[in-house]
Amino acid sequence: MNQQALVDVAAVSAPCQGALHWVGMEQIALPLRVAGQTIAGRAAAGVNLVDPLARGIHMSRLYLALAGLDNQELSLVRVASVLETFLESHRELSNAAFLDLSGEALLNRPALISPLSGWKTYPFTLRCRRDEHGLQAILELTVGYSSTCPCSAALARQLIQQAFDERFTDTPVTHDGVREWLGGEQGIVATPHSQRSQAHLSIRLANGLDDLPLAAFVDRIESALGTALQTAVKRIDEQAFALANGQNLMFCEDAARRLHQALRGQAGIEGFRLRVVHAESLHAHDAVARSEWNWAGS
Template identity: 60%
Template sequence: MNSLTLPDIAAQVARQALPLEWVGMRGIALPILLEGQRLSAKADAGVSLDDGEARGIHMSRLYLALEALELENLSPTLMHQVLQRFLQSHDGLSNAAYLNIHSDLLLKRPALVSPLSGWKSYPVTISARLENQVFHVELKIEVPYSSTCPCSAALARQLIQQQFIDDFANKALHHADVLGWLGSTQGVIATPHSQRSTAELHVHLEDFVDELPFTAIINDAEAALGTAVQTAVKRADEQAFALANGQNLMFCEDAARRLNLALRRSPGISGFHIRVIHAESLHAHDAVAESTWQRESA
């Protein structure tokens, strides 16, 4: 058996002495427990290389420290412990540690009217940072919803009015005739355009929060928007969804304002950045609005 000591190239002196803000790995596959669910995730793990004389870091030590994430439900406390291990294993080399975890949270959602239900997937990211003993956690969540353009709704109503004038001018109005006209393709000759839309929520958590409030934030966002996309549906659910869209017209600016007001009321949030994207069916480009808020210090 070879008794020679295996070489440690990372411990060699750097040829060009220069500190680096972030060194580590991206896209590490691992299982996590999030809100009681066993999920597949990808992690980005890294530390700062503050010792400019050092050639590099010990990436295997970061990789091994991630094993703790498999054993218990993901929380700020658990991520703090993992980051502390990052720094302990790089004592003298690093003052800051970073951990980003990307996954898809699955929530079972009921239909609007019928007893059906189905699973919805929400892309989420948890970002944790520990620098000079200051710990901070941020969440990113994507929430899909439907949006109907107020302008196109007004234009469609005008066309329907004009068609009514054309079809019933100088005629006696009878209830049965009007009812039949409203239910025909001749009557409703135009419809507003709707689009699948996305709210990207970047949330800063208060320091005292020890849970990851994904479901609460998603519930608040969907309640504010009013037209969350559906899973399993019957015709009654589809009709209810059409009614919700018709009574809930919104530009991207409206959606951003609703989310801003809703998230301000959510507990445990110290600030956020919102981006809403309406993938328009009229144009080949998207309509986008952004909004930022930060809680004032006491």
């Protein structure tokens, strides 16, 4: 059989001409290494199409270039190299390249007191752009934590005071008597309500960063909040967690302000936008607060 040249319809001019802002692929399966762990990632890759006469781009070239990230520690240096390959393979067609990488970072977190530890996932998306202005990178990150309502804590304390008055109005107040009362079911008659909460952050990374400081950002965020969600625990850890919640009473406004101050002091950040969500246990709706710094125009 005679071998004939395969038809390339993409090589002809477009029937309907015009430049396009973005052409590429989404939901590409890609193994990524983040903080030393291999995860199942997803990629969205593309370039713009500035030649109005071109029928399309070379999508297979984008797909093959992603091999530069296979099972390699995710870094801005490697992402920049892939984006450069995108542009080199589309000379005269494109002058901007895009790459979004998403997944769930897997970090091992220690218990508060005991020697136990366990794995936690942190959903993220790294959005990178390369154009005539250079490389721009934004890291979107979600971190879970616990929040205890200051109002419910105050109301609970008031009820405990009332119960104390009822118990000891006509009874001598002694150290042993109060201690026994506090440890019984009739002592702490009310408890504050708390909820699992989330911080959603978009962080514009500083120029010149080579590595992706995702783990460092998580450490900074969890330290600022003081009530990180736990993995494997013993009772001593659960007690320490209760203490941490009691010492870090937070409305959503408090959490947002804590994070704002913490991120302002973190190296490698040029700007950020944050949103905290407290999925209330009292109400059927969420409490939400937002804040941003140096974000206009991002």
